[in-house]
Amino acid sequence: MNIKHIKSMLASVCLACLAPALAWAQPAITRQPVIQLLAPGATAWLSVSATGAGSLTYQWLFDGTAMAGATNSLLRVPNAQPAQWGYYSVIVSDASGSVTSQVTEVKVFVAAPHRFSGIQVEPGGSVRLTFTGETTAPFALYYDLYPLETSTNLLDWAPLATLQRTNTALDTLQFLDAEAPQFSQRFYRTPTNVLLTPDPQPSGPYSVGTFSMLLTDPSRTNAAGGTNYQFMSTFWYPAVAQAGVLPAIYVEPPVAQSVWSPTENLASLLEAFFSHSLSNAPLAANPAKCPVVLYQPGDGGHRRECTDKAEDLASWGYIVVGLDASDSGASVFPDGTVVGYQGGSWEAIIEGRLRDLQFVLDELGSLNAGDPRLGGRLDLDKVGVFGWSIGGSAAAQLCLRDRRCKAGVGLDGPYIETNVLTQPLGVPWLFFRSDDGPDPDPGSAVLGSIPDDRLAVYNEQVTNAYWVKLVSTIHCSFADYDLICDPGSMLGLLCGTPVTGQFLPQGRASQIVRAYLLSFFNKFLKGEDDHLLDGPSPAYPEVMEFLSK
Numbered sequence: 001m002n003i004k005h006i007k008s009m010l011a012s013v014c015l016a017c018l019a020p021a022l023a024w025a026q027p028a029i030t031r032q033p034v035i036q037l038l039a040p041g042a043t044a045w046l047s048v049s050a051t052g053a054g055s056l057t058y059q060w061l062f063d064g065t066a067m068a069g070a071t072n073s074l075l076r077v078p079n080a081q082p083a084q085w086g087y088y089s090v091i092v093s094d095a096s097g098s099v100t101s102q103v104t105e106v107k108v109f110v111a112a113p114h115r116f117s118g119i120q121v122e123p124g125g126s127v128r129l130t131f132t133g134e135t136t137a138p139f140a141l142y143y144d145l146y147p148l149e150t151s152t153n154l155l156d157w158a159p160l161a162t163l164q165r166t167n168t169a170l171d172t173l174q175f176l177d178a179e180a181p182q183f184s185q186r187f188y189r190t191p192t193n194v195l196l197t198p199d200p201q202p203s204g205p206y207s208v209g210t211f212s213m214l215l216t217d218p219s220r221t222n223a224a225g226g227t228n229y230q231f232m233s234t235f236w237y238p239a240v241a242q243a244g245v246l247p248a249i250y251v252e253p254p255v256a257q258s259v260w261s262p263t264e265n266l267a268s269l270l271e272a273f274f275s276h277s278l279s280n281a282p283l284a285a286n287p288a289k290c291p292v293v294l295y296q297p298g299d300g301g302h303r304r305e306c307t308d309k310a311e312d313l314a315s316w317g318y319i320v321v322g323l324d325a326s327d328s329g330a331s332v333f334p335d336g337t338v339v340g341y342q343g344g345s346w347e348a349i350i351e352g353r354l355r356d357l358q359f360v361l362d363e364l365g366s367l368n369a370g371d372p373r374l375g376g377r378l379d380l381d382k383v384g385v386f387g388w389s390i391g392g393s394a395a396a397q398l399c400l401r402d403r404r405c406k407a408g409v410g411l412d413g414p415y416i417e418t419n420v421l422t423q424p425l426g427v428p429w430l431f432f433r434s435d436d437g438p439d440p441d442p443g444s445a446v447l448g449s450i451p452d453d454r455l456a457v458y459n460e461q462v463t464n465a466y467w468v469k470l471v472s473t474i475h476c477s478f479a480d481y482d483l484i485c486d487p488g489s490m491l492g493l494l495c496g497t498p499v500t501g502q503f504l505p506q507g508r509a510s511q512i513v514r515a516y517l518l519s520f521f522n523k524f525l526k527g528e529d530d531h532l533l534d535g536p537s538p539a540y541p542e543v544m545e546f547l548s549k
Contacts, residue, residue, distance in 0.1 A: 026052070026096055026097045026098075026099060027050050027051065027052030027053075027056060027092045027093065027094050027096070027097065027098065027099050028050060028051050028052065028099065029048060029049070029050045029092060029099055029101050030049045030050060030051060031047070031048060031049035032048065032101055032102045032104070033046040033047060033048050033075075033088065033089070033090065033101055033102070033104045034046075034104060035104050035105045035106075035107075035168070036080075036104070036105070036106045036107070037107055037109065037137055037140035037141075037168065038080045038106065038107070038108050038109070038137055039108070039109060039136065039137040040080065040081055040082070040108055040109075040110055041079055041080070041081075042080055042108075042137075043076060043077065043078045043079070043080065044075075044076070044077035044080050044084065044106045045074065045075070045076055045077075046060070046074070046075040046077070046088055046090075046104065046106070047073060047074045047075070048073055048090050048092065048101050049073065050073070050092040050099070052092070052094035052096070053094050053095060053096050054094050054095050055094065056073075056092055056093065056094050057071065057092070057093045057094070058070075058071050058072055058073055058090055058091070058092055058093075059071055059090065059091045059093075060075045060088060060089070060090045061088065061089045061090065061091065062086055062087075062088055063086045063087055064087075064089075073090075075088070075090070077106065080106065080108045081108060082108050082110055084106055084108055085106065085107055085108055085170060086105075086106060086170065087103045087104070087105060087170070088103070088104055088105070088106055089101050089102065089103045089104070105168065105170060107140070107168060107170060109134055109135060109136050109137045109139075109140060109167075110134050110136075111134060111135060111136045111194070112132065112133050112134040113133055113192035113193075113194065114131065114132075114133035114144075114146055114190055114191065114192050114193065114194065115131070115132055115133060115190070115192065116129060116130070116131060116132075116188070116190065117130045117131060117132040117172070118130040119188075121180075122176070124181065125180055125181030126176055126177060126178045126180055126181065127176070127177040127180040127186065128174060128175070128176050128177075129148070129174065129175045129176075129177065129188060130172050130173065130174050131146055131163070131165075131172075131173040131174070131175075131190065132172075132173075133146070133192075133194065135167055135194055135196060138268075138269065139167060139196050139269070139272070140167050140168055141167070141168065141506065142167055142196055142197060142198050142269075142273075143164050143165060143166060143167065143196070143197050143198070143199075143200070144164070144165045144167055144194060144195060144196055144197075145162055145163070145164055145165075145195040145196075145197060145247060145274065145276070146162070146163040146164075146165065146173065146190050146195075147159065147162050147163075147190060147191060147195075147246065147247075148160045148161045148162065148163060148175060148188060148189075148190050149188070149189050149190070149243050149244075150177070150186060150187065150188055150189075151186075151187045151188075151189075152183055152184075152185060152186060152187070153187075154187055157189065157243035157244065158243055159207075159241040159242065159243055160177070160188070161175060162201070162241075162276070163175055164197075164200070164201045167196075191246060193246060195246065195247055195274045196272055196273055196274060197247070197250065197273055197274050197275060197276065198250070198269075198273055198480065198483040198484045199275065199276060199307055199308040199311065199480065199483055199510075200308065200483075200507060200510065200511070201276060202276055202311045202312045202314070202315030203312055203315060203316075203514070203518075204238075204312065204314075204315030204316035204317070205315070205316075206238035206239065206284055206314070206315045206316070206317065207238070207239045207240065207241040207278060207281065207284075207315070208236055208237070208238070208239055208276055208277045208278065208311045208314045208315050209236070209237050209238075209239025209240075209277060209278050209279075209280065209281035209282070209283065209314075210234060210235060210236050210237075210248050210275070210277035210278070210279060210280075210281075211234070211235055211279065211280050211373070212232055212233065212234045212235070212334075213232075213233055213235075213334075214230055214231075214232055214233075214333055214334055215230065215231055215232075215233055215359070215360065215363055216229070216230045217229040217230075217355075217359050220355070230333070230339075231323060231324045231325065231326070231331065231356060232303065232323075232324045232331050232332070232333065233303065233321055233322060233323050233324070233360065234303050234304060234310075234321070234322045235319060235320070235321055235374075236277060236307075236310045236311055236313070236314040236319070236320040236322075237283055237284075237290065237314050237318075237319045237320070238283065238284040238287070238290065238314055238315065238316075238317050238318075238319075239277075239278055239281035239282060239283060239284055239314075240281060240282050240283070240284055240285075241278060241281065242278065242281055242282075245278045245279065245281060246274075246278075247274040247275055247276055247277060247278060248274065248275050248277050248278065248279040249273070249274055249275070250270060250273035250274055250275050250304065250307065251270055251271075251273070251302065251304050252332040253271045254330045254332055254338045255270075255302050255304075255329070255330045255331070255332065256268075256270035256271045257271075257330070258300075258302075258329035258330035258340075259301075259302065259305075259329060259330075266484070266485060269484065270484070275304075275307055275311065276311050277307075277311055277314075282373075283373065283374075283377055287317050288377070289376070289377055289378065289379040290317055290318055290319045290377060290378065290379055291317070291318050291319070291379050291382035291383070291384065291521070291525040291526060292318070292319050292320075292321065292364060292378055292379065292380060292382065292383045292384070293313055293318050293319070293320045293321070293383075293384040293385065293386065293521060293525075294320075294321050294322075294323065294357055294360060294361075294383070294384070294385040294386075294395075294398075294405075295309075295310060295320060295321065295322040295323065295385075295386060295387065295391070296323060296325070296353055296357065296385070296386075296387030296388075296391030296392070296394045296395050297322070297323075297324070297325065297328065297387070297388060297389075297391050298387075298388045298389030298390055298391050298413075298479065299327060299349075299389060299390040300327055300328065300329040300341060301328060301329070301388070301389070301391070301479070302324060302328050302329065302330070302331065303322030303323055303324045303328075304322060304480075305388065305479045305480050305481070306322075306386075306388055306411070306479055306480060307480055308480055308483060308510050308514065309386070309510075309513065309514055309517055310322060312514045312517075312518065313517065313518060313521065316518060316522075318521065318525075319374075319377070319378060321360060321364070323353075323356050323357065323360060325349070325352070325353050325356060325394075326342045326344070326349065326352050326353075327341055327342060327343060327344065327349050328341065329341055346390070349390070350390065350393050350394050350397060351397075353391070353394035353397075354394055354397045354398060354401065356394075357385065357394065357395075357398045357402075358398070358402055361380075361383065361402070361404050361405075364378055364380060365380060368380060380404070381406075382406060382525040382526070383404055383405050383406055383525075384405065384406060384407040384408060384409070384521050384524070384525050385398050385399065385405050385407075385408045385409070386408065386409035386410070386411065386517065387409075387410060387411065387413060388411040388412070388413065388478055388479045389411070389412065389413050389414075389475065389478075389479075390413060390414070391411075391413060392409075392410030392411055392412070392413020392414075392431075393410075393413050393414060393420070395408045395409065395410060395413075396408060396410060396413075396420045396425060396429070396457065397420065399425040399426070399427045399429065400419065400420060400423070400425050400426065405427060406427055406428075406524065406525060407427055407428040407429070407430075407520065407521060407524040407525060408425065408427060408428075408429050408430075409429070409430045409431075409432070409517060409520060409521075410429070410430070410431045410432065410457070411432050411478035411479070411513070412432055412433055412434045412454075412475050412477075412478045413454075414453060414454060420457055420460075421453055421456050421457065421460060422460070423460065424460055424461050424462045425460075425461060427464075427524075428464035428465070428520070428523075428524040429457075429458075429461055429464070429465050429466070430465075430466045430468065430516065430517075430520045430533075431454070431457065431458050431465075431466065431467050431468070432468050432469075432470070432478055432513060432516070433454060433455075433467065433468065433469040433470070433545075434469075434470065434473040434474050434475050434477055434478065435469060435470060435471050435472055435473050435474075435544060436473075436474055436475065439454060439455035439469075440453070440454075440455055440456065455467070458547065461549065462549075463549060464524070464549075465547075465548065465549050466516075466520070466533055466546075466547070466548045467545065467546065467547035467548070468516055468543055468545075468546055469543065469544050469545035469546075470504070470509060470512060470513075470542050470543060470544065471504070471542050471543075471544040472487075472502050472503045472504045472542070473487070473503070473504055473509050474487045474503070477503075477504065477509040478509065478513060480510075482506065482507065482509050482510055483506065483507055483510055486503065486506050487503035487504075504542060508542065509542075512540050512542060512543070515532065515539075515540065516532060516533070516540075519532040519533055520533060533548065534548075535548070
């Protein structure tokens with residue numbers, strides 16, 4: 001056998017040995033391209049990282065079609081315009097094969113009023129409506145509302161639906177009117193207003209109405225000025241939608257500035273937001289009487305900071321009353337007066353909040369006796385309370401010290417007073433907890449020098465107590481802040497430095513909390529049990545710890 005034959009045999013053997021390895025070593029993507037949400041004229045940068053055998057080649061795709069000249073790991077789309085809206089991906093190849101990245105979105109936001117973009121009669125007579133309209137890039141992560149109304153004569157209009165568009169969505173917003181075949185003619189309208197909101201739509205069958213009122217307690221005085229003690233309250237309730245009535249604003253500008261004083265950008269977002277509630281809409285005829293749930297905000301917070309939860313409960317037949325407190329960062333009275341933070345010790349603040357809650361219960365009795373809107377509609381034998389942060393402590397005090405309250409919920413709040421830690425509340429209690437440490441955590445403290453006492457409150461209860469701890473959450477995950485700012489950015493604002501980590505997707509905590517909150521109050525105020533509180537639910541795997549007794 002000569003040298004030539006030996007080399008040939010060796011080559012054949014080596015190639016045969018390498019063939020399985022080459023087939024296995026397909027290129028692998030180690031970093032996927034990420035979504036780009038842009039203003040017109042901005043530059044989109046899409047990049048991918050991959051490993052493979054030998055040199056790699058790249059081919060970017062736009063809506064599934066190869067882009068000419070887009071053959072690098074980095075794709076630059078300069079001066080982005082609406083024509084660049086769409087789905088992008090990249091094929092990475094080497095000698096052994098190829099792999100395609102995840103599809104990501106590039107969306108260019110151009111402010112445009114709401115309007116109809118199409119109307120089509122479907123087989124059977126149903127009418128399919130399509131809509132267009134855009135917001136601007138800063139509001140990309142939120143929702144836009146399209147109230148839709150209908151008429152048979154162009155004179156008398158009635159609400160048909162309120163459509164909610166996710167602003168990052170690229171698909172066309174549509175609505176199918178299945179009732180259209182019942183009418184000889186049917187007209188439609190939607191306002192041109194851009195109605196932005198951070199909150200997902202309420203999940204219940206009712207529309208939601210709202211109004212606010214100033215409450216005055218003559219037996220007390222404000223810390224400043226010596227006037228009668230006054231504070232604002234907001235009511236949410238099951239309502240009848242009316243034509244021509246748009247959703248109410250989310251918060252007043254002074255409140256937005258107070259809440260987000262560290263950053264003007266986020267304050268401007270709050271000032272532009274709307275809620276899902278209709279101002280002063282009439283109460284729905286049924287239910288004839290509604291259970292009442294009171295809300296207490298966090299330290300320096302405001303009565304609307306859990307609007308997502310208040311609106312959701314109202315959409316299921318509850319009347320929810322949110323109270324500003326003496327320590328609220330800002331509160332706007334009906335005459336435009338802005339009242340600021342009055343402060344005090346934690347014990348004094350919580351005792352004052354308890355008196356607020358008890359005073360409101362007294363006032364609700366008077367309103368139920370003769371108010372034109374609420375008279376006879378409040379079921380004051382079915383009263384609950386919930387609070388976020390320090391508001392949870394005030395809620396626990398009400399449950400402990402006022403038998404009018406039949407059930408309570410704390411949204412990741414410390415409890416501070418020893419009476420809550422040393423005796424059961426005596427009513428059903430649901431406690432939500434963030435994933436920011438063990439329980440108890442001897443190495444941490446809540447509100448400065450106050451020990452971490454959260455699990456102790458649950459342990460003190462005798463029966464009908466529940467503990468729901470959510471993975472990858474922080475304290476602010478249990479208020480609307482989770483819907484406005486992702487947890488990493490929120491921590492960055494609080495700490496002054498960027499924070500990275502694993503957090504629940506924006507809005508997921510709200511979805512979970514609303515489900516458990518509704519289940520709890522339904523069970524203990526309405527006597528309706530969906531059994532969500534029976535144990536861990538496969539629908540909510542993010543509940544890392546569930547306790548009950």
